[in-house]
Each structure stands twice: as C-alpha cells, then as structure tokens.
Amino acid sequence: MLAGLCAAVLFGSATSAHAVQCPGPAGFNKWLQGFKQRAIAEGVSPQTVNSALNGVTYDPRVVAKDRAQGVFAQDYLTFQNRMVNKNRLASGRARLQKYAPIFEKIEQQYGVPGPVLVAYWGLETDFGAFMGNMDSIRSLATLSYDCRRSEEFSAQLLDALKVLDRGDLQRSQMKGPTHGEVGQFQFQPSTYYNFAVDYDGDGRRDLVRSVPDSLASAANYIASKGWQAGQPWLEEVIVPQNLPWDQADVTIQRPRLFWSQYGVKYRNGQPVPADAMPAALLLPMGRDGPAFLAYPNFINVYLDWNNSLVYSTAAGYFATRLAGAPPLRTGNPEPFSAEETKQLQRLLVQRGYDVGKVDGVIGAATRDSIRAMQLQYGLPADGYPSHALLRKMQAGG
Numbered sequence: 001m002l003a004g005l006c007a008a009v010l011f012g013s014a015t016s017a018h019a020v021q022c023p024g025p026a027g028f029n030k031w032l033q034g035f036k037q038r039a040i041a042e043g044v045s046p047q048t049v050n051s052a053l054n055g056v057t058y059d060p061r062v063v064a065k066d067r068a069q070g071v072f073a074q075d076y077l078t079f080q081n082r083m084v085n086k087n088r089l090a091s092g093r094a095r096l097q098k099y100a101p102i103f104e105k106i107e108q109q110y111g112v113p114g115p116v117l118v119a120y121w122g123l124e125t126d127f128g129a130f131m132g133n134m135d136s137i138r139s140l141a142t143l144s145y146d147c148r149r150s151e152e153f154s155a156q157l158l159d160a161l162k163v164l165d166r167g168d169l170q171r172s173q174m175k176g177p178t179h180g181e182v183g184q185f186q187f188q189p190s191t192y193y194n195f196a197v198d199y200d201g202d203g204r205r206d207l208v209r210s211v212p213d214s215l216a217s218a219a220n221y222i223a224s225k226g227w228q229a230g231q232p233w234l235e236e237v238i239v240p241q242n243l244p245w246d247q248a249d250v251t252i253q254r255p256r257l258f259w260s261q262y263g264v265k266y267r268n269g270q271p272v273p274a275d276a277m278p279a280a281l282l283l284p285m286g287r288d289g290p291a292f293l294a295y296p297n298f299i300n301v302y303l304d305w306n307n308s309l310v311y312s313t314a315a316g317y318f319a320t321r322l323a324g325a326p327p328l329r330t331g332n333p334e335p336f337s338a339e340e341t342k343q344l345q346r347l348l349v350q351r352g353y354d355v356g357k358v359d360g361v362i363g364a365a366t367r368d369s370i371r372a373m374q375l376q377y378g379l380p381a382d383g384y385p386s387h388a389l390l391r392k393m394q395a396g397g
Contacts, residue, residue, distance in 0.1 A: 001124065001186050002338070003306055021268075022147040025058035030058060031058045031145045037126040039161050047166045048165040052137055052174075062134070062142045073338040073360040076284035076310050077198040077330055083123055091127060092118045092322050104210050110219035111229025115322035117218050119315050120305070131208065131377070132176035136160060140189070155322030156180055161187035168205040170198065186213040187221070195221040203319060225301045232315040233297040234282070236290065236328060237272065238265045243289055246371055246381035250294055250309065253278040259293065266327060284313050286384030289333030292317075309364075336385045341366070344385050347393040348373065 032053060039049045072083070096103065096114050103114030105228075106314040120318040125131050140160055143153035160180065163169060169182070175391065177184045182192055184207060196205035205215045239248075240263040247254065259281060260274040275319035279293040292313070309322050317328060338360030344357040345366060353369035362370075367383035 001181060001188060005173055020194045022238050028058040028145050031032050032141065035185050036286060039158055042158055044161045044165050048161055052161055052164055052171050056138050056141050056367045057364050059142045060139050062139045062178055063146055066143060075153035076313055079170055079310050080314045088122050089321055092260055096128060096322060099211065102215060106216055106219045111222040112219040112222045112227055115319040117215050119318035120218060123318065125184050125314055131184065134176060134178060136174040136176045139178060155191045161188055162193050169208060185218045191221060194205055195224065222301055227296055227301050231297055232295050233302065233322055235293045236267050236325065237293050238267065239291045246375060248281040248283050250280045250282050250299060253280045263271040282313065283382055283384065287329045287380055287382040290328050334386055341344065341385055384395060
C-alpha cells in the first residue's frame with residue numbers, strides 16, 4: 001500500500017509510458033456494460049452495481065498519472081527527515097495516548113504494537129487528514145479498461161463493489177489517490193474487503209471515518225503477513241570498520257551471533273546479543289550512514305506493505321521512535337545525487353548488469369549490481385553508490 005501522501009514524494013509512477021499501446025476512451029462504455037454483467041455474475045447485487053457504475057466515465061487524468069515516467073527519488077535521510085518530523089512524532093504520540101485502551105486491546109488480539117500502527121497511519125494519510133479526493137470507482141474502472149494491467153485493477157474494482165454491497169461505505173466515500181486506495185491506511189479494495197474489521201461494533205467496517213475500525217483492520221492485515229508478537233522490527237546499531245560489507249543487505253539474514261562477533265553494538269554501546277535470532281544488517285545510505293538490524297518482522301511485513309526500502313525503513317524507524325528510541329545517528333554518508341545514480345546505472349547496464357529502470361532510485365537490482373562491481377574493484381561492497389565506484393567505471397577499468 002502506497003498512499004498519495006508518500007507516492008508523490010517517492011515515485012510518481014511505476015509504469016513505463018511507452019510499454020503498451022492501449023485503446024482510447026471510445027470503447028469504455030461498452031466495456032463498462034460488460035463489467036457490470038461480470039460483477040453481477042460474481043455475486044454483487046444489481047442495485048449496487050448500477051448505483052456505483054451508472055454514469056461513470058473514463059478519466060484521462062488517471063491514465064496520464066499512471067503512465068507518467070517521472071520519478072522523484074530521495075535518499076533515505078532526506079525522506080526520513082521530511083516524513084518523520086517533530087510535528088508528526090508529536091501527533092503520533094498524542095494518538096498513542098488518546099487511543100491507548102484501543103491499542104492495548106488490539107495488541108492483545110493481533111500482537112501488533114501501537115507504535116507500528118501509528119507510524120503507518122501517520123505516513124499513509126497524516127492520521128486520516130489526507131486520504132485523497134479522486135473518485136476511486138472511476139479511477140479503478142479507468143485502470144481496469146486500460147489494457148496494461150486490466151486484470152489486476154478489474155479484481156480491485158470488483159472488490160470495491162463488494163465493499164459497497166456489504167454496506168461498509170457509501171459510494172460517495174470511495175475516494176482516494178490515483179490507484180483507488182481507500183481509507184485511513186490507504187487499503188486497496190481487495191485488502192479492504194478481505195481484512196477490514198468492525199471494531200467499534202456499529203455493524204460496518206468503516207475505514208474512512210472509524211478510527212477503531214481502521215486501526216484494527218491494519219493490525220489484522222499486518223498479523224496476516226506473519227507478524228511475530230513481542231519481537232523487534234528494527235534496532236539501530238553502531239557498526240565497526242572491519243565488517244564483511246557484502247553481507248550487509250536486507251536479503252541476507254545472519255544470527256545475531258554473527259554480527260556480535262564483528263563488534264556490532266547497540267546505540268548505548270552494549271554488544272548485540274550473541275544468539276541465534278536472525279537479523280539482516282540494513283545500511284540505507286551505505287556503511288558511513290545510519291545502520292539498523294532488520295528482523296523478520298521488518299523483512300516479512302514492512303517490505304510486503306511497501307517494497308520501497310526507503311519508505312519501509314522510514315516507517316520502521318518512525319515506529320521505533322514512537323516506542324521510545326532516541327533520534328537517529330545519521331553518520332556521515334557520502335552525498336550522491338539521483339542524476340549521479342542514473343549515470344552509474346547506465347554504466348552498469350553497459351557492463352551487462354540488470355538494474356531495473358535507469359531512474360535514479362537505488363532499488364534491489366541496482367544495489368546487487370553495485371555490490372558486484374564493488375567486489376570486482378576491491379571497494380567496500382555495501383551496495384551503496386560512491387564517487388570512487390563511479391570514477392572507476394567512467395575510466396573503464
């Protein structure tokens with residue numbers, strides 16, 4: 001789930017503008033009549049289908065936004081400082097106090113602590129203040145008709161109709177950002193339909209207006225992804241200079257004994273326990289920047305909620321702050337711009353590496369490619385771009 005609040009900051013869009021040629025809007029009405037019949041055949045009442053879809057028109061703005069290639073790439077510290085600011089921390093703490101009995105009950109039932117929920121709540125919609133104002137049904141219908149991901153969005157549109165048919169929301173409440181997300185945690189309609197909970201007992205699963213419903217539904221979804229109650233998600237650590245940097249990646253989990261043997265310590269100077277608990281060493285800005293131990297709760301849940309490492313690390317860090325952790329030690333990471341990252345990505349592609357898109361975003365494929373070249377050049381292989389690597393590749397060595 002990626003809310004409008006963060007989508008504008010992070011990505012713009014995930015889809016190439018020139019990948020597929022799709023039909024124009026002329027055939028939309030005919031398609032819509034066919035979809036109505038499909039929805040009725042899938043069990044949605046004719047009354048709901050007609051009240052929700054009658055008069056819906058193709059929205060060219062949605063297609064234009066979905067096809068846009070623009071990417072607004074921010075490094076981790078820039079994004080974190082913008083999104084996990086003093087005001088949002090204060091607002092989050094106030095909500096933890098205001099809804100303390102609800103959080104206590106939710107944690108007992110689902111195992112998910114309040115700070116985790118509040119951090120997502122703040123990042124997704126600023127605690128319900130910015131849920132988006134586009135007609136979700138119209139957006140989903142437009143994207144369902146658009147040929148590139150028709151089945152994906154048709155399934156979401158069908159579940160949006162099921163949410164309406166179940167009586168959870170009114171048609172006018174189905175508003176959100178471009179891709180049809182709804183509610184205070186910006187659930188996609190399929191997530192809404194399958195995981196929403198009526199926690200205030202009013203007979204409806206209202207994730208737009210009901211705070212208890214929204215919080216419990218988010219906890220229900222997180223629990224379904226394998227959240228381990230009572231276990232950490234992220235812990236800030238201090239790393240020495242003699243680590244095997246090629247092991248520092250969110251995809252590589254080692255027992256904490258491994259990290260302890262290399263002298264990894266907590267912020268307070270205490271050594272990491274020399275036990276078998278699995279943890280990955282996460283360096284969102286390389287070996288000279290901040291460092292975290294990332295646990296299965298982070299790897300299995302946070303990166304499932306949103307596979308952007310920047311967003312997920314910020315969400316996890318935000319939750320640790322709400323749980324009482326001190327402000328982050330930023331370290332002294334080497335500044336490396338998005339344009340420089342694009343240059344590096346192009347050079348990696350020329351060497352035969354698959355970096356995904358040449359977009360200035362340091363995604364998993366780019367990190368893996370950088371790490372391989374760092375090992376080849378004998379540089380610290382932390383998977384983060386550096387000017388030393390860029391110079392070597394520009395020189396053609």
